[in-house]
Amino acid sequence: xxxxxxxxxxxxxxxxxxxxxxxxxxxxxxxxxxxxxxxxxxxxxxxxxxxxxxxxxxxxxxxxxxxxxxxxxxxxxxxxxxxxxxxxxxxxxxxxxxxxxxxxxxxxxxxxxxxxxxxxxxxxxxxxxxxxxxxxxxxxxxxxxxxxxxxxxx
Amino acid sequence: xxxxxxxxxxxxxxxxxxxxxxxxxxxxxxxxxxxxxxxxxxxxxxxxxxxxxxxxxxxxxxxxxxxxxxxxxxxxxxxxxxxxxxxxxxxxxxxxxxxxxxxxxxxxxxxxxxxxxxxxxxxxxxxxxxxxxxxxxxxxxxxxxxxxxxxxxxxxxxxxxxxxxxxxxxxxxxxxxxxxxxxxxxxxxxxxxxxxxxxxxxxxxxxxxxxxxxxxxxxxxxxxxxxxxxxxxxxxxxxxxxxxxxxxxxxxxxxxxxxxxxxxxxxxxx
Numbered sequence: 001x002x003x004x005x006x007x008x009x010x011x012x013x014x015x016x017x018x019x020x021x022x023x024x025x026x027x028x029x030x031x032x033x034x035x036x037x038x039x040x041x042x043x044x045x046x047x048x049x050x051x052x053x054x055x056x057x058x059x060x061x062x063x064x065x066x067x068x069x070x071x072x073x074x075x076x077x078x079x080x081x082x083x084x085x086x087x088x089x090x091x092x093x094x095x096x097x098x099x100x101x102x103x104x105x106x107x108x109x110x111x112x113x114x115x116x117x118x119x120x121x122x123x124x125x126x127x128x129x130x131x132x133x134x135x136x137x138x139x140x141x142x143x144x145x146x147x148x149x150x151x152x153x154x
Numbered sequence: 155x156x157x158x159x160x161x162x163x164x165x166x167x168x169x170x171x172x173x174x175x176x177x178x179x180x181x182x183x184x185x186x187x188x189x190x191x192x193x194x195x196x197x198x199x200x201x202x203x204x205x206x207x208x209x210x211x212x213x214x215x216x217x218x219x220x221x222x223x224x225x226x227x228x229x230x231x232x233x234x235x236x237x238x239x240x241x242x243x244x245x246x247x248x249x250x251x252x253x254x255x256x257x258x259x260x261x262x263x264x265x266x267x268x269x270x271x272x273x274x275x276x277x278x279x280x281x282x283x284x285x286x287x288x289x290x291x292x293x294x295x296x297x298x299x300x301x302x303x304x305x306x307x308x309x310x311x312x313x314x315x316x317x318x319x320x321x322x323x324x325x326x327x328x329x330x331x332x333x334x335x336x337x338x339x340x341x342x343x344x345x346x347x348x349x350x351x352x353x354x355x356x357x358x359x360x361x362x363x364x365x366x367x368x369x370x371x372x373x374x375x376x377x378x379x380x381x382x383x384x385x386x387x388x389x390x391x392x393x394x395x396x397x398x399x400x401x402x403x404x405x406x407x408x409x410x411x412x413x414x415x416x417x418x419x420x421x422x423x424x
Binding site for chain 1: 167168200203205206227230234235237239242243245255256259260303304307
């Protein structure tokens with residue numbers, strides 16, 4: 001139950017960020033993230049690496065917003081994305097995949113009315129998450145094997 | 155001749171994978187590299203094959219400088235690597251196409267490709283599978299095809315990164331037989347392994363520990379270096395030969411089976 005509440009808080013938190021256009025309110029969200037990082041004693045280097053990895057995607061979003069909208073809007077959406085990615089990292093790091101999946105199973109409970117098994121759904125997500133690192137490992141091996149076979153660039 | 159000087163390599167996390175590696179490997183040498191998981195041996199194989207670039211240190215294979223991007227094509231023509239899982243190395247559904255792919259990429263002529271495919275398949279005793287579908291092959295046969303793909307480019311250096319770890323005992327034996335033949339052909343072989351008994355295949359053994367070279371010795375000195383290998387599950391036959399040595403019975407350390415050892419002991423008794 002505790003995990004389900006945490007998950008609901010997390011969903012509300014991340015959703016609400018996208019409805020806020022006030023700079024001071026956004027700063028408040030950043031402050032909450034920082035407090036959580038220090039409260040949970042997260043490795044700051046890992047947090048920064050995580051933000052660095054997501055930067056290219058945010059940068060593309062930033063460019064698209066500049067091209068089709070206003071500069072201020074582009075900055076705003078970039079900051080929002082950084083906050084969301086950061087809080088997701090904190091949440092997944094602290095809660096763990098198993099707890100998240102158990103909470104999701106509870107969250108999907110109403111779907112039983114439509115004949116959809118929440119356990120099956122949770123299991124599908126679990127399998128998908130488990131295979132992410134496997135796919136990356138296989139991808140690395142295959143790309144090395146291709147390079148070994150002289151595939152460009154050489 | 156392979157020369158490695160002050161080679162250092164860090165993972166993306168900043169952790170040292172290899173530190174201060176200095177090594178010289180003569181041409182035609184068969185070197186086995188052993189170490190526990192995470193000791194840096196696989197990273198070393200990727201650096202040595204030129205597949206992963208490094209910033210600190212130097213690796214030279216004859217006149218080839220592995221850090222020089224301009225020499226990439228020459229590097230690929232001279233160094234080949236065989237990985238642990240053959241499934242990742244076979245790209246095409248036909249054996250012929252798969253071996254030809256690498257050769258085409260490296261710019262060999264059509265006639266030369268034909269000759270090299272036949273020769274490499276002969277070396278691994280798989281010539282009759284030339285037109286077979288790779289999906290129909292066993293894991294051991296696939297690994298032999300992966301070795302043939304590497305041999306087809308006629309490399310100066312062949313690196314094998316735990317090539318038998320996924321194979322059954324009979325497939326393992328077939329790979330060992332291929333290696334014994336290759337050893338005689340004069341190619342430099344770097345064999346990375348987790349299995350202690352496989353160090354008997356080579357002429358020289360290098361033990362990796364925490365990204366560093368713990369010990370480097372020749373096969374003839376194996377018995378006097380057993381203490382460095384105590385962390386591994388040592389094969390009974392070597393321990394037995396070591397005990398026999400302590401009793402003054404000198405049997406040369408080779409890749410012996412129990413039956414061969416029994417015969418040798420029988421001969422000594424006579």
